[in-house]
Amino acid sequence: MANILMVVSAANSLTMRDGTEHPTGYWAEELVVSHQTLLDAGHTVHIATPGGRKPTVDEVSLAAESAGGQDRADGFRNYLESIDAELSAPLVLGGVDVSDYDAVVMPGGHGPMADLYKDADLGRILSGANAAAKIIAPFCHGPAGLLSATDDDGAFTFAGRRLTVFTNEEELGGGTGPNTPWFVEDVLTERGAVVDNGAAWTSHVVRDGNLITGQNPQSSEDVAKEVLKALAE
Numbered sequence: 376m377a378n379i380l381m382v383v384s385a386a387n388s389l390t391m392r393d394g395t396e397h398p399t400g401y402w403a404e405e406l407v408v409s410h411q412t413l414l415d416a417g418h419t420v421h422i423a424t425p426g427g428r429k430p431t432v433d434e435v436s437l438a439a440e441s442a443g444g445q446d447r448a449d450g451f452r453n454y455l456e457s458i459d460a461e462l463s464a465p466l467v468l469g470g471v472d473v474s475d476y477d478a479v480v481m482p483g484g485h486g487p488m489a490d491l492y493k494d495a496d497l498g499r500i501l502s503g504a505n506a507a508a509k510i511i512a513p514f515c516h517g518p519a520g521l522l523s524a525t526d527d528d529g530a531f532t533f534a535g536r537r538l539t540v541f542t543n544e545e546e547l548g549g550g551t552g553p554n555t556p557w558f559v560e561d562v563l564t565e566r567g568a569v570v571d572n573g574a575a576w577t578s579h580v581v582r583d584g585n586l587i588t589g590q591n592p593q594s595s596e597d598v599a600k601e602v603l604k605a606l607a608e
């Protein structure tokens with residue numbers, strides 16, 4: 376079975392365009408669904424964060440209206456409680472040796488826009504994983520973390536690669552709106568990624584070799600299933 380590294384933001388707020396702080400963290404559905412799907416398939420999943428800090432769940436993601444009903448919200452909360460010991464003592468991202476893992480998975484929430492997009496340790500991990508053709512699977516806002524990966528000349532490691540990400544349409548219509556400090560879709564495009572989006576709020580997964588990306592929370596399970604498929608190849 377495979378060893379999978381799940382990289383999670385340790386941010387608990389995002390500085391908005393107007394300078395205010397917006398409470399955030401990881402999105403419950405994305406972490407829970409991907410973690411459970413990979414674990415249920417028999418693989419080992421290790422959670423890592425910048426500095427080994429306990430990640431913060433975005434409380435909005437645990438509201439019934441965001442989770443798709445109270446039963447789903449309760450299920451997410453219960454699952455997070457069941458893995459609280461692991462969440463409370465994650466691996467330190469800076470101490471991770473990418474050679475120990477077969478895949479790197481990155482759920483979103485707005486947290487990655489606050490820390491992972493510029494995290495040098497994540498950049499090292501992603502560049503090493505990509506060079507070794509290991510599976511890299513960020514989704515929703517998780518692809519913001521890809522921006523951390525550059526070569527010695529500052530060139531973006533994933534320039535020219537096809538991927539998807541939480542879209543401008545989704546951000547403006549159901550994310551943090553016009554006050555969003557920057558749009559991940561725009562910046563990835565500016566850095567040379569080839570962004571391939573699907574319909575808003577529907578599952579959309581793009582695979583380009585070892586890079587597997589998902590557009591939104593609705594893509595969580597399908598991303599995990601595509602990772603399982605890739606691991607089996």
